[in-house]
Amino acid sequence: MVLKTSRPVGIIGYGAYIPMNRLKTSEISRVWGGCTEPIEEKAVASIDEDAVTIAVECARYAIKRAKIDPREIGAIYVGTESKPYAVKPCGTIVAEAIGATPHVTAADYEFACKAGTEAFQACIGLVSSGMVKYAMAIGADTAQGRPADPLEYTVACGGAAFIFTLKSERTLAYLEGSYSYVTDTPDFWRRGLEMYPRHGNRFTGEPAYFRHIIGAAKGLMAELGHGPEDFRYAVFHQPNVKFPVKVAKRLGFSMDAIKPGLIVPYVGNTYAGSTPIGLAATLDVAEPGDRILVVSYGSGAGSDAFSFVVQDAIMEGRPRDLPVSAFIARRRYIDYSLYSRMRGKIHL
Amino acid sequence: MRPVYIAGVALTPIGEHWELSLRDLACEAALKALEKAEVERIDALYVANMGAAPLQSQLHLGALMADALGLYGLPAMRVEAAQASGGVAVHEAHLAVASGLYDSILVVGVEKMSDALPQEVRSALAMAEDQEYTAYTGVTDVGLCALLHRLYMERYEAKPEEIAALAAISHEHAVGCPHAQYPFRVSVERILSSPMEADPIHMLECSGIGDGAAALVLTADRGDVEIAASTVAVDHFFLTERGDPLILEAVRAASRRAYERAGISPRDVDLVELHDSTTIMGILSLEDLGFVEKGFGARYVSEGNVRRGGELPVNTFGGLKARGNPVGATGVYQVAEIALQLLGEAGRCQVEDAEVGLAENLGGIASTASITILRRR
Amino acid sequence: MSAPRYWREIKYRYRLMGELCTECGAIVFPRRSLCPHCGCRELEECKLSETGTVLSWTVIQHPPKGYEKYAPYVIALIKLDDGAQILSQVVDVEPEEMRVGLRVEATFRRVREDGSSGIIEYGYKFRPIIEEP
Secondary structure (H helix, E strand, C coil): CCCCCCCEEEEEEEECCCCCCCEHHHHHHHHCCCCCCCCEEEEEEECCCCCCCHHHHHHHHHHHCCHHHHCEEEEEEEEEEEEEEEEEHHHHHHHHHHHCCCEEEEEEEECCCCCHHHHHHHHHHHHEEEEEEEEEEEEECCCCCCCHHHHHEEEEEEEEEEEEEECCCCCCCEEEEEEEEEEEECCCECCCCCCCCCCHHHHHHHHHHHHHHHHHHHHHHHHCCCCHHCEEEEEEECCCHHHHHHHHHHHHCCHHHHHHCCCCCHCCHHHHHEEEEEEEEEEEHCCCCCEEEEECCEEEEEEEEEEEEEECHHHCCCHHHHHHHHHHHHHHHHHHHHHHHHHCCCCC | CCCCEEECCCCCCCCCCCCHHHHHHHHHHHHHHHHHHHCCCEEEEEEEEEHHHHHCCCCHHHHHHHHHHHCCCCCCCCCEECEEEEHHHHHHEEEEEHCCCCCCCEEEECCCCCCCCCHHHHHHHHHCCCCCHHHCCCCCHHHHHHHHHHHHHHHCCHHHHHHHHHHHHHHHHHHCCCCCCCCCCHHHHHHHHEEEECCCCCHHEEEEECCEEEEEEEEECCEEEEEEEEEEECCCCCCCHHHCCCCCHHHHHHHHHHHHHHHCCHHCCEEEECCCCCCHHHHHHHHHHHCCCCCCCHHHHHHHCCCCCHHHHHCCHHHHHCCCCHHHHHHHHHHHHHHHHHCCCCHCCCCCCEEEEEEEECCCCCEEEEEEEEEEC | CCHHHHHCCCCHHHHHEEECCCCCCEEECCCCCCCCCCCCCEEEEECCCCEEEEEEEEEEECCCCCCHCCEEEEEEEECCCCCEEEEEEEEEHHHHHCCCEEEEEEEEEEEEEEECCCCEEEEEEEECCCCCC
16 A cells, blocks of 8 residues: 655655775685675674664764754654664664754664665654654664675675655655555564574565565555656665666666666665665766655565655755765775674674 | 971882782881881871772772781871872872971882783773773873874974983883893884884883882981972873973973972982883973973983983983883882982992982873972982 | 763763853863863853864774774874864774874764673764765
8 A cells, every 4th residue: 555645755865874894705705605696895884883873974964965953853763683782772872963862752663674764654654744844764784694694795784864854845855655565474584682694595585575575666656657667766675786686677677777776786785774875876866857766675574665756956955965976985895804803703 | 398308218129029919019118118217106108009999999098008007096098190199199298297297207109000901901091091081082091192202203303213212221221220120221123123002102112010119208307318399280181182282281380390499400400210101201201391402302312311321310220111110109119219319329220429319200191290309418 | 881971971972062162262172160271161062073183193002991892993183173172083094094184074983882781882983084986
């Protein structure tokens, strides 16, 4: 069912952050042998970074781009599956770090890789209902990859923040509608005290990723009366290179449409940051009038689909801060031993 | 104000005294000093110490040491000013006797650093700095000195070997010193090839970790060494708020006042015990004590002027680097050493015809400076 | 560190909040009851500049307790663009890349944690300014 707001909602600011360390997949192969992923390298958080610090960075960039007073932010939701505290929200630390406290609601969302877009849905609701003026949704992760597991080649760190408000000439893009498609599908999960997740390998494909993304995308497009030709760009959740390319093709989108948002070959799968960063990278190049389809996927499982239309204000708002490409270009290569240390795989 | 004299001094060797506790060390030095002083009674006990609280979980050292020494009923307390505790304890004792209130005071400086692991010792030493904004960055005492060391080299174009020379000469002076922790020569080359402790400071430019106790008996009449002046001054606690981080204002203020009270100028000083916790602190000290112009200290040292036979003998028993630096006790060691020099009891370390000596003891990044000037009676 | 002691400094550590002396105009950090330069007691809360220049730096090889996980790390004396000075770690940089005069900006990082069950302490660190490619 399409989620349409009673009053139109737009994005007034956005910002992404990707840590600078890079581990080449060839380095992982050197240690464990055999990688068939077309991903070159992945972003690795430094030892003093975590989902909270990444969320703070994104939030600060989003505020700069939005040019708003952080005290007017009424809600801050952080979507992540790598919470530093099991109990104590990242949201409160972010709120304090950006100066939004105490008149704010804050919490964390968990829905694997779509936790960030879950936060989008909540923010959109709060804003359009008139409950808050500005609401910030952040998707940020420093998820862990089990050593020697195929997912170790792709799991990466990063995030992006989006500030929603009622549509106006100041908003950079507005929302036409969203659509969520959720079922109980155990394709990938992590139990409470475990450090690493487990997954169903090929089961994570058709019954999981493809079913939910296609379900949400088709549902949204049908209800809005759009076809793939109406969208200039599309951003799909990118756990690897193959899946988003394949689902784009199946839904009728060209490579050109998904290219700007396809950052996984350079930085890996940033989990809850994946779709949000993809959207940020697309907004970095989109022009007024462009329609963008965004479809996330979170294991467990579900997809959130959004249709955004870019507004004139993007031309002024975009250069206010760093594009995603700045973070992709900022790199320092590390080896597997330093990566193991940074990711806490070596216990002191 | 009446004159104050040193009637007896005693020093334990500095090293890793695994079998000796804080009490054991303090008593060894204190009892020996009392013996030498031959006073009838002690009117007060001051204990100088920095690390017993974090390292031995021990506070209330005044009462503890008085009890260990069989002294009851008298005033006893710990004096703490981080690494300047020793010098400041001497200051307190001096003013108590000079005021006429007490006739004889026992000052004991004691420290046991080998009880704890190196990272615990580093944390304890960092307690000399602000915990919330300075120590919170993870900086260490040597790290703060390193910031000054780099600034000094950049501004005055001083060479690493010129600054390192202070450590080499200090080691020369420790040869034959019975209480020195490292009584052997170390060359400038060896110093500069030692690993970086905190770039650009090399490991062999930093004083080590050691245990030790030193004691003095101050009296109103007995003793052949007079305390000509004892002063203390503080500077901005935060390096970031100082006008010029390469000027140790606390040293300038305390030494200026000390020279005035003693009625002398730097020229009259025959030997100096510097606070060379790291070489750069020793260099900056030489300059702010008024012996060398700012920026020329390193060159002055590297030219050999500070050797025992030179123009201005410095660290005559090895200084903090070679004699050792059991932090809270160091200031008392310095004063005791000068007393030995003035009494002609310095053995192989003797400076000829020493009449006036100056001890400089610093706390933290020179946030506290204590200056003691001794004169032969 | 105890939770109350950590909590008390949050605003200042997270957002680089200091004070402005209404008498002499000095920026005071950390906060005080009176201006360390002129003694005036009328101080107003203000935000420090987030960019600055490195005045001096070092590398901590042997850290104090609690910081072992992060060593070695760079510490620098930084002059902020508003004139205030600050002591801070510099991250995202190799020691070989450090130099006096490096332009840096504030970032938000983990400082240390109280074991695996205690609180996580965050605060400011600085890094070379990220520019557009």
